[in-house]
Amino acid sequence: MAQLSLKGRALKYLAAREHSRVELRRKLGPHAESAEQVDALLDELESLGFLSAQRFADSVVHRKAARFGAARVQAELAQHRLPDDIAREAIQALRDTEFARAHAVWLRRFGEPASEPTERVRQSRFLAGRGFSPEVIRRVVRGDGLRDESASS
Structure with missing residues (x-):
């Protein structure tokens, strides 16, 4: 060859x-x-x-x-x-698109806001491991994206 x-x-x-x-x-x-x-x-x-x-x-x-x-x-x-x-x-x-992307990743993996503090920590660690910013992680894990989507529908 x-x-x-x-x-x-x-x-x-x-x-x-x-x-x-x-x-x-x-x-x-x-x-x-x-x-x-x-x-x-x-x-x-x-x-x-x-x-x-x-x-x-x-x-x-x-x-x-x-x-x-x-x-x-x-x-x-x-x-x-x-x-x-x-x-x-x-x-x-x-x-500029960090929140939307983090929310999409979170939605695919978890789908709903955590009801317990340990689950919130687990979701936060998951997003942090993927390189999302702490402020965006707090907003996503709190469920801000869900309220934003339902308000615009």
Whole structure:
């Protein structure tokens, strides 16, 4: 079986899904003769538009937003060392929809406000583990979303 060139391997990865520069460097490193060779290839892919930090951030947000809060997505974006303005813009968009997304996650899992304090704590921990903000968690667990929906119906 023929070995893929470094560029071929990079394009294969990018055809499957968006990758960050950091992630692609890590995957290509073992197959390159030097780190400079990988960096030159990544520069070329960026100049051709095959590698984009903005598209990668959008991809992560699209994949994770329905299940996770802004803090969790922000942590994932930080691991990929994206430019600050791109990461900040993506996270701000998530913060604007945080309550609705948290409420949808909570509704799928629990469906009704907790009647006991231990259950409220359990629901809060569940949402906190998914990276939602404390204020949003308090509102969701109190059942604010249920009142908002019934008022608008």
